Amino acid sequence: MNVVILGSGKGTNALAVIKASQQDQLANANIVGIFTDNPDAEILKIASQNDIVNDFLSPGFKKSIIEKNEENNWIQKISDLNPDLIVLAGFMRILSSNFINHFQNRIINLHPSLLPSFQGLNAIEQAFNKNVKITGCTVHWVNERVDDGEIIAQAPVRIMNDDELPLVRQKVQAAEHILLPWVIRDLALGTTPFPQ
Numbered sequence: 718m719n720v721v722i723l724g725s726g727k728g729t730n731a732l733a734v735i736k737a738s739q740q741d742q743l744a745n746a747n748i749v750g751i752f753t754d755n756p757d758a759e760i761l762k763i764a765s766q767n768d769i770v771n772d773f774l775s776p777g778f779k780k781s782i783i784e785k786n787e788e789n790n791w792i793q794k795i796s797d798l799n800p801d802l803i804v805l806a807g808f809m810r811i812l813s814s815n816f817i818n819h820f821q822n823r824i825i826n827l828h829p830s831l832l833p834s835f836q837g838l839n840a841i842e843q844a845f846n847k848n849v850k851i852t853g854c855t856v857h858w859v860n861e862r863v864d865d866g867e868i869i870a871q872a873p874v875r876i877m878n879d880d881e882l883p884l885v886r887q888k889v890q891a892a893e894h895i896l897l898p899w900v901i902r903d904l905a906l907g908t909t910p911f912p913q
């Protein structure tokens with residue numbers, strides 16, 4: 718199962734997936750490429766250090782989407798790697814319906830809250846500021862609405878009364894680093910089915 722990862726930042730989740738793969742924990746899932754919309758993203762270095770094809774692809778000038786005139790390049794570069802699964806791991810752009818239709822039922826997203834609570838940006842802060850006692854992370858199928866597709870798996874994280882925001886962030890990320898490789902493994906094994 719060919720896996721392409723899209724990310725915009727630090728790439729700690731990509732690294733967790735790479736490590737799981739190197740430890741033979743992902744069944745037949747292979748990470749075949751990592752792309753980013755951010756030329757300075759740490760995720761590029763992580764990919765290079767682990768001999769994974771990687772590239773910065775220009776998203777254009779708009780902030781939260783891939784511009785139409787750049788989108789074909791993204792679709793082409795990703796398609797060239799014959800992906801069975803595309804993993805959004807900290808990818809901070811909203812995908813168009815054209816993009817999603819191209820890879821229909823093959824895109825999953827990692828989100829740092831227990832969806833449907835706290836959709837959108839700064840989900841960890843949103844949960845923290847609401848004083849919830851349990852938050853967590855979610856992996857879900859991507860549809861045309863942001864953070865809305867069918868939930869595949871979730872992991873809970875407790876927020877203790879004296880937890881500060883950086884600690885909550887660390888806890889959620891630690892949970893993500895376990896959850897995401899598991900989901901990829903289950904998809905590779907077929908224990909989690911792809912939508913028809």
Ligand code: GAR
Pocket residue numbers: 724725726727728729730731806807808809827828829837838839840890893
């Ligand atoms: C992760 O916490 C992920 O859940 C979040 O970005 C972080 C990326 O970290 N994604 C979103 O907020 C998407 N809405 P990483 O680059 O270290 O993997």
